[in-house]
Amino acid sequence: MTGLFSSDAQVLVIGANHRSSSLALRDRLFLDEPEVIPFLDKLKDQGVEQCLVVSTCDRVEVHCVDHDLKKAREIIVGVLAERAELDIPTIEGQLYFYQAEEAVRHIFRVASSLDSLMVGEPQVVGQVKDAHRLAVESGSVGAELERIFQAAYATAKKVRSETAVGERPVSIASVAVQIAKELHGDLSRCKGLLIGAGDMGELTAQNLIETGLKDFTCIHSFGGRAKMIARHLSCHFGEFDNRDRLACEADIILTSMNKRTRVVSKEMVEFALKVRKNKPIFIIDTGIPGDVDPGVNDVDGAFLYDLHDLEQVAMEGRASREAEARAASSILEKELTGFLKGKEERGAVPLVSALREHFEKERQSVLATHGDDAEKATRLLINRLLHSPSEELRNLAAMKKKKEWNKTSELITDLFLKEK
CATH class of the missing domain: 3.40.50.720 (NAD(P)-binding Rossmann-like Domain)
Structure with a gap:
């Protein structure tokens, strides 16, 4: 999956938790609440577009949305290294990196307490919401990051209400x-x-x-x-x-x-x-x-x-706990799939809107000149709407590029010629 957002902005998570790093590093990275907004301001000042930092006893991680993930990664790792007073190669070996779909999945898992040292800890979603609130206060949360976290909270609520994982x-x-x-x-x-x-x-x-x-x-x-x-x-x-x-x-x-x-x-x-x-x-x-x-x-x-x-x-045995964890993961994956599908569908909105605007403009033009003759007006409207596409199709056929022609032909058939 190459793009979650119509703007081609991407999601990135960089962090250190109880599995990836030593407690000593997490202590160095830990941010008390008054330190969070200045930390986010530093990331924004250096060019990270949208960002949020979750700092708890078991993890310190930065969630961001940016058009240039390579640049964002370099900035975030640099700021974390500065925070820990360590060089970049030393700290990088204890960090984890997720992007695109894997980053969204990780955020969902953290909010649902499925990534915790003890799965199901009820206070985790509250810690994430505190981090979200501070990021909003700092002005570092845009529409894309906001949608991800609202979807993560909805998933966490569903996991907690439909399973006994907590x-x-x-x-x-x-x-x-x-x-x-x-x-x-x-x-x-x-x-x-x-x-x-x-x-x-x-x-x-x-x-x-x-x-x-x-x-x-x-x-x-x-x-x-x-x-x-x-x-x-x-x-x-x-x-x-x-x-x-x-x-x-x-x-x-x-x-x-x-x-x-x-x-x-x-x-x-x-x-x-x-x-x-x-x-x-x-x-x-x-x-x-x-x-x-x-x-x-x-x-x-x-x-x-x-x-x-x-x-x-x-509790009564380990099997019941594992069954609840599997059920919770199944719910999370279903919610993640729905969220990502919605993101991709929203990517088509600008093109659909432009198409509707173009069609409406042609309709108004035809009605202005032939509004009293429905047959003539509709025939003229069809000719106008099909003129440019017809020219492009003829040109494509003349180029004798079978692969491109087959692909275009299938798309036109699927969009306009299938029986309803």
Whole structure:
């Protein structure tokens, strides 16, 4: 597919997510909300026509529409490299690139939470809408990009309403809340600590807060992420280096670093329990891979649950989840096909309009001179409308180019000579 829009503008997605890049790179690329509009302004100033940036805990990616994708790609990669303070070859190896149909499919998948670390995370579409809102405010969203995102939201809504793909993360978060209540009772008297900023961790934290946990603190090795989550959850944020002290105060520790390193050690938990005089700690590890030393399972007073443990309680087997994911993907592909077909059909609008305008002009001219004689007027109108096409067809036949003639002949037959 060479063109999605009548103007020959194309769609491009460039980004880094939990599959393509290291957490260290995503931390360097991460944009807090006040930084988004200046970032978009920089892209526009350098020549990118339409653009939007999605910056979350698990991904940073730029969506754009431009007439020159090569130019747009060079600009975007350059600005991302500048943001990360890395050279272009170093950063390019950790980026993914989608264009045309694949770019639209990716946007649909992101909005529908089918591209997430945990498929079905309900807050993803809200994050995309926040990114969209900021791009609109910056004046960097044109008609083409707007149509794509409206179609993506409609697809996300259909996926969520017609499948159970979103039930898994919600159920896991609900189970975590239930276990916390069974262990600690009234959560309003408890303190919570979130280490990290993954979407599943944020969802679980939100559920705990909504259930009554009022004293909640977020920390992250990258301070900007802790502040962002704290703003979303309306809670406190602290220094990552103070996590040992904060763990001593926390009744519930929630981890979501996804960093392939253990941010909560057995020794850390043992020390916290000693300071707390063995008052129990509920530890929820939502990291993929895990953030908590498995040795914590052997510590009396520490109750460690990872995603697998919570899921065992929340759901009945893996087969049902995969079936829902397949159903969601099927819906997405159907919506994508309809969207792309509509784009191609809109490409014919200018030509159809010009044709109608030409025909109407000839009709008015004939009526002005022979409007009182219907037979003469209609015969003259047909002769005028067919004069130029007839000349072109005769010229094409005289050139003896069989391939072009057959193609034109089939098109004329399909357009005008088929029986209705």
